[in-house]
Amino acid sequence: xxxxxxxxxxxxxxxxxxxxxxxxxxxxxxxxxxxxxxxxxxxxxxxxxxxxxxxxxxxxxxxxxxxxxxxxxxxxxxxxxxxxxxxxxxxxxxxxxxxxxxxxxxxxxx
Numbered sequence: 001x002x003x004x005x006x007x008x009x010x011x012x013x014x015x016x017x018x019x020x021x022x023x024x025x026x027x028x029x030x031x032x033x034x035x036x037x038x039x040x041x042x043x044x045x046x047x048x049x050x051x052x053x054x055x056x057x058x059x060x061x062x063x064x065x066x067x068x069x070x071x072x073x074x075x076x077x078x079x080x081x082x083x084x085x086x087x088x089x090x091x092x093x094x095x096x097x098x099x100x101x102x103x104x105x106x107x108x109x110x
Contacts (some may be wrong), residue, residue: 013025019041020094022067027052027060032069035087040073042096043083069094 023029030050035041049055064070069091073084087095 015101018097018101020069020098022064022069023094023098025058025060025063028064029055029098030092031057031060031064031085032087032098034069035085036092036095038086040084040086043085046085064091 023032027050031046034046034049038064043054043057043061047054051056052060061072065072068088071086071088073086075082075084
């Protein structure tokens with residue numbers, strides 16, 4: 001006989017408990033994936049890579065910034081305003097944990 005916790009209760013050992021809620025949104029996860037291998041990336045580069053509109057990316061970046069996962073730096077290159085995005089230290093750690101949890105879920109208990 002296999003014992004299971006009662007409905008609604010959890011032992012907390014399932015890998016889903018390690019998922020970062022902010023990265024459960026596909027665009028946010030895509031942004032983190034785009035920023036993970038670099039120190040920083042220009043807003044337009046990330047927008048084009050993730051294939052979203054400026055407004056959609058801005059909304060998702062705001063959520064990631066509010067959560068402390070992404071830093072936003074604004075500056076100028078010549079006369080043009082530029083916005084640079086980077087994962088914070090917490091953002092890099094959360095992204096790594098999230099990927100580890102996704103792999104564990106995909107591979108199953110075996």
